[in-house]
Amino acid sequence: MSGHTQHLPDNAGDWLLPLARTAIAGVLGADPGPRGEVPTPVPEWMESQGATFVTLTQNGHLRGCIGSLLAHRALVDDLRYNAVASATQDYRFPTLTADELARTDIEVSVLSAPTPIEFSTRAELEEQLRPGVDGLILTVELRRATFLPQVWEQLPKPALFIDQLLAKAGVSPDRVDWASDRVTAKRYTVTDWAE
Structure with a gap:
């Protein structure tokens, strides 16, 4: 292989x-x-x-x-x-x-392959996201969730994208310490085909 x-x-x-x-x-x-x-x-x-x-x-x-x-x-x-x-x-x-x-x-x-995004505030993370391009893997403590780039079609704003991703992970947005090393984000891109 x-x-x-x-x-x-x-x-x-x-x-x-x-x-x-x-x-x-x-x-x-x-x-x-x-x-x-x-x-x-x-x-x-x-x-x-x-x-x-x-x-x-x-x-x-x-x-x-x-x-x-x-x-x-x-x-x-x-x-x-x-x-x-x-x-x-x-x-x-x-x-x-x-x-x-x-x-x-x-x-x-x-x-x-996913690559890490460096940030110390939520605003810094939002600024680095590329709507329509990036898939995002968000890990908060022991909870992790991802959205494929296609999800930007329904959630075009980075703030909304992150809010919904946190909800998917079962994490309340106001309980996230964005400066903590236990909060990480990775981005990836996709090539996709549909019937």
């Missing part, structure tokens, strides 16, 4: 999306349909390490989203695992049913 997936071909979605759909269909006992047809052969870059998030939507509404923040296995394996997990293990939603799969759209995001 070679190193991290750096540059994926522009048409990577031609493999990533049908592979995700086929993995979910296999677990649900569903027909993957025409969107599940995977071109062959599977390219070599799929064997390099990669971190993926798989997002499921129905009529534009979230139906499941699970992923990896760090590359720790082959991209193809990470993709299959997270595709199945997003359909069956997202605690916010009931398990996807075989009947639902045909009307579920899949989006695959491949993440860059």
Whole structure:
């Protein structure tokens, strides 16, 4: 297995999306349909390490989203695992049913390696964020949450983005000591493909 997936071909979605759909269909006992047809052969870059998030939507509404923040296995394996997990293990939603799969759209995001952001106040953190570009991993004490860059579409202002990310982590914004070394932030970017 070679190193991290750096540059994926522009048409990577031609493999990533049908592979995700086929993995979910296999677990649900569903027909993957025409969107599940995977071109062959599977390219070599799929064997390099990669971190993926798989997002499921129905009529534009979230139906499941699970992923990896760090590359720790082959991209193809990470993709299959997270595709199945997003359909069956997202605690916010009931398990996807075989009947639902045909009307579920899949989006695959491949993440860059996260890099730390230095800050000592919330304002400093907000100033450094790049709306629409940065995904953010926020850790407060023992709680951690992330938003993919796509979330900026719903939360375009850094203050709102951070408030909602803290809520996702179960942390009250007025209880955060931003100067503490127990509050950390890392940014990453994604390359994404959607059906």
